[in-house]
Structures are given as C-alpha cells and as structure tokens.
Amino acid sequence: MxxxxxxxxxxxxxxxxxxxxxxxxxxxxxxxxxxxxxxxxxxxxxxxxxxxxxxxxxxxxxxxxxxxxxxxxEAYGEIDEELIVNLPKSQFSGENGFNPEMLQEGNFLPLMDEDGYPMQAKILKDLGEEILLDFNHPLVxxxxxxxxxxxxxxxxxxxxxxxxxxxxxxxxxxxx
Known part of the structure; x- marks a missing residue:
C-alpha cells in the first residue's frame, strides 16, 4: 500500500x-x-x-x-520575536504545579493555552522577578x-x- x-x-x-x-x-x-x-x-x-x-x-x-x-x-519557519516574552516568575509557583528546578534556563516548561491545549516554552533567561520565555517551536x-x-x-x-x-x-x- x-x-x-x-x-x-x-x-x-x-x-x-x-x-x-x-x-x-x-x-x-x-x-x-x-x-x-x-x-x-x-x-x-x-x-x-x-x-x-x-x-x-x-x-x-x-x-x-x-x-x-x-x-x-517549509519546515517551522524563522524565529518569531513576538513569541519571546517576559512573564512574572510568580505565575510559575508550586500551587500552579511548578517547582524551582523546572525554572532553570534551557528547560522547556509544559504549559496549556487558554483553550486547554498543551504547549511548551523554553526558558531563555532568569531575570529575577521575571523569566524570558520562547514560545517558538523548538525546530524553528x-x-x-x-x-x-x-x-x-x-x-x-x-x-x-x-x-x-x-x-x-x-x-x-x-x-x-
């Protein structure tokens, strides 16, 4: 076949x-x-x-x-700078299912969008009160x-x- x-x-x-x-x-x-x-x-x-x-x-x-x-x-395209964002570290607390080890630079965070679909973001940098996240596909x-x-x-x-x-x-x- x-x-x-x-x-x-x-x-x-x-x-x-x-x-x-x-x-x-x-x-x-x-x-x-x-x-x-x-x-x-x-x-x-x-x-x-x-x-x-x-x-x-x-x-x-x-x-x-x-x-x-x-x-x-024809694959995943070029990097979209609008998908690189700063978010408050407080959103990634233990009560939301995150632990400090997960928040290391280079890690991928398992997240969900507003419709409940799984997605991930790579942690680019720890900025103290905020973290810099990249929501681009890993193969972009x-x-x-x-x-x-x-x-x-x-x-x-x-x-x-x-x-x-x-x-x-x-x-x-x-x-x-």
Missing amino acids: KIAENTVVGLTYELKVSKEADEIESAPFSVEVRDTEDPFYFLFGASDLPQKFEELLLGKEQGEDFSFVVPVL GFDLHFEGNIEEVREATEDELAHGHVHGAHGAHDEE
Whole structure:
C-alpha cells in the first residue's frame, strides 16, 4: 500500500538539523532517532507536521527508504520575536504545579493555552522577578534532514479519521 490521504504511516528515522548563518551552513547534527523499538506513527493528511514533510513521503510504500531535507521556510519557519516574552516568575509557583528546578534556563516548561491545549516554552533567561520565555517551536530556524524507512502503511480506521489521530498500540488510545 502506498502512502496517501487517510493512511496511517509508521516510520523509523534519524532527524538531523542544520542552520545557515551568514551564508555558512552548519554541519547537520542529530536531534531525534526513532528506531524499530519506538517508531513514529501519524495519520497522513491530519498531522501537525510540516506540509512539505508529508509531500515528500506521498506515494512511498512500506519497506521503502527515504532521505530528504525540508528547508527552514517549509519546515517551522524563522524565529518569531513576538513569541519571546517576559512573564512574572510568580505565575510559575508550586500551587500552579511548578517547582524551582523546572525554572532553570534551557528547560522547556509544559504549559496549556487558554483553550486547554498543551504547549511548551523554553526558558531563555532568569531575570529575577521575571523569566524570558520562547514560545517558538523548538525546530524553528532549522533545515530538517530526514533519513529513514517506511515501516508500515495501512488504511486509517473510521475512529482514527473521526478523531484525527492514530489509535492502538502506536497511537493516542489503547485498542477498544
């Protein structure tokens, strides 16, 4: 079966990233590996992945290898300075579920938006009474280099299509 709209896709891959600065591109470095012990599954056409990533997988079959680069502007884009904000440290108190160890520079804080959806912010700097947070996607500003294998391609179930995500052993819910 070929990868197409409304199929469930399971991948193994290594993701490397590189960044261009002053016309000089950094050597790609590895940031994530999904192997046969922990493959990555998603519902094709309904993922939060960059559209270019799905376009480059379209039509590939189970067992096929892939290797491609998703350039920064077709991946997560450039840094949005408006998503870098100062917030009072008092918002991250113990009664709100935070502890001091979580508030270290470089850590990612697990947060929720006003609609209850999970999100994260990276702590850039401790400013005393405030902390400087970056709400940009962690891979913003990078070219994404994918190399891997298509482990599985199958038709999505009606439940998966209705819910917009994969169910079962590799998805959001256990088999019902």
